[in-house]
Amino acid sequence: MTRRAEIPEPVPAALNPPSPVRRRLLYAGVAGAAALGGGGLAWWRLQPQAPDSGAQQALWAMEFEQPGGAVVALKSFAGRPLLLNFWATWCPPCVAELPMLDAFYRAHSAQGWQVLGLAVDQPPAVRKFLQHRPLAFPVGLAGAGGVGLGRSLGNLTGGLPFTVVLGGDGRVRHRRMGPLSARDLQRWSSLR
Template sequence: MTSPSDRPESIPATSDAQPSAARRRLLYAGVAGAAALGGAGLAWWKFQPHAMEHGVEEALWAMEFEKPEGGVVALKSLAGKPLLLNFWATWCPPCVEELPMLNAFYRQQAPNGWQVLGLAIDQPSAVRKFLQRIPLEFPVGLAGLGGTDLGRSLGNLTGALPFTVVLGGNGRVLHRKMGQITPQDLQLWAPLR
């Protein structure tokens, strides 16, 4: 029979091996936790609006977009009242899902001075076809790839959709939201002017 002191040093005792396995589990858990926090931090950073380009608010009001039904929507014609500007596309499920809510917001808040403008980051033919199936009461502008650049200048660095910008009657950006809006967002924004 061998005693613990008779064992060669290269063979650890069973009781000595368990703390090593426990340490490994703690190390793995720590590394996994750090990776999860890092990933969550990156996702948070990625999906938060970032700083806007200098002068973008002024430039925005000078823009014009073709309408799917013909004609042009000039943002300067919307100046002086609060505006909800929504960047969307027909191929974006969260965008399509929030459009009826935006339409209801427009119907309810238009008497209070609110305006809504949808900027479609999409092919004009796809937008026209979509609006035949799901008509919207608020105006839609065909923004195309230029709409992605405009979104980036407003702080949407990833170009993710949907992206919503709320502007006050003074023409200044009050709120920006990346991702799908909620009824709570609209309740928060409705009293703004």
């Protein structure tokens, strides 16, 4: 009895597992697509959104206690450009940009620019911080309410630092989520 060698039938390509190189390329492609999608979503969510209806008008009616006990009223800033910076002592990027904001204020206040820092922090921490690092521009104690105010002005994530630039007409002209750059300040300095 002779035995015939059986020739295996070809495996359809759909059932044939890909080579290790193809598998890695496939995984890399899927991972890349997921990263792009996630990065795009994160970028979109971190971009400042349009202010809530009526938020700009409500802003000008607000008052904040200052670390020294005096009160700063936003209406006192009306009529000139205002850079409103939300920050906290526990936020390293916030602390890092404060000297640049202070220099901007000192250099541009004669041209009508105003800067107001709104500390989204505990008052004792802000007072202690400002004793060691005084600022030329005023600081208001916004506390936890500062997060809600920031959200109403377009900071949906509540992240810090967050900066809003208002023109002399009182309307929001620019918003920036995250640390400022010298280029941002230079671009905004011509605003009136």
